[in-house]
Amino acid sequence: MLSESLTALAAMGGSAVVQAVGTDAWASFRVGVGRLFGRGGADEQAARVTLERLDRVAVALENAPDATDAERVGAETASAWRTRFEDLLDGLPEHERRAVETELRELVEAARRAGAAAGGHSAGHHGAVVRGDLNITAEGGSAAAFGMGDVHLGAAPGPSVPGPLEG
Numbered sequence: 001m002l003s004e005s006l007t008a009l010a011a012m013g014g015s016a017v018v019q020a021v022g023t024d025a026w027a028s029f030r031v032g033v034g035r036l037f038g039r040g041g042a043d044e045q046a047a048r049v050t051l052e053r054l055d056r057v058a059v060a061l062e063n064a065p066d067a068t069d070a071e072r073v074g075a076e077t078a079s080a081w082r083t084r085f086e087d088l089l090d091g092l093p094e095h096e097r098r099a100v101e102t103e104l105r106e107l108v109e110a111a112r113r114a115g116a117a118a119g120g121h122s123a124g125h126h127g128a129v130v131r132g133d134l135n136i137t138a139e140g141g142s143a144a145a146f147g148m149g150d151v152h153l154g155a156a157p158g159p160s161v162p163g164p165l166e167g
Contacts, residue, residue, distance in 0.1 A: 006089050006101065013104050014082030016111035017054070018074045021061045025114030030054045032107045036100055037088060057081075 002010070020029040033054060038047025057077050064070035085104065089097055 002086060002090050006097075007086060009101060009104060009108070010085035010089060011078075011082045012108045013085040014078040014080070016108040017057060017081045018061065018078050019115040020111035021058045023111070023114035024117070025110050026058065029107055029111055029114070030058075032103065032110075036103060036107075037084075039096070 016029070017033070020026050023029075030051060034047040034051045035041070037050040038044060041047070060073050061070060061077065064073050089100060089104075092100060
């Protein structure tokens, strides 16, 4: 069983796969991950399979029809690669694990830097990052927002209408 720090590293590795796609660092990141799974050239078949998987990931993320689909594909991808990294780390002898851990940390950091350099930002769950202008308007008593939680529309209680003047 992996330590918490290695499990966290595997999760960061899964996220880094998604973060690196489409950046200038993708090519070297891809090769680095292939090298990890191919054990530095000792298992060329594993390296080749890894590179093919990464290529499919890139295509799926880059061709997502909308932001919702891209988010879903990204989450599935990060989860799948987390499991792959966990299995890789768990299956290595201690001396090899330390070397792979070091290299994976370097790849994660390179993906983070590439994402930041590409203007990558992150918004938490139910968040959104918008580059450029975002204009939202509501007219005629309606409500408008980029994302809304519970919204109830209707007449708001206001001042009572005065009755006829007495006098």
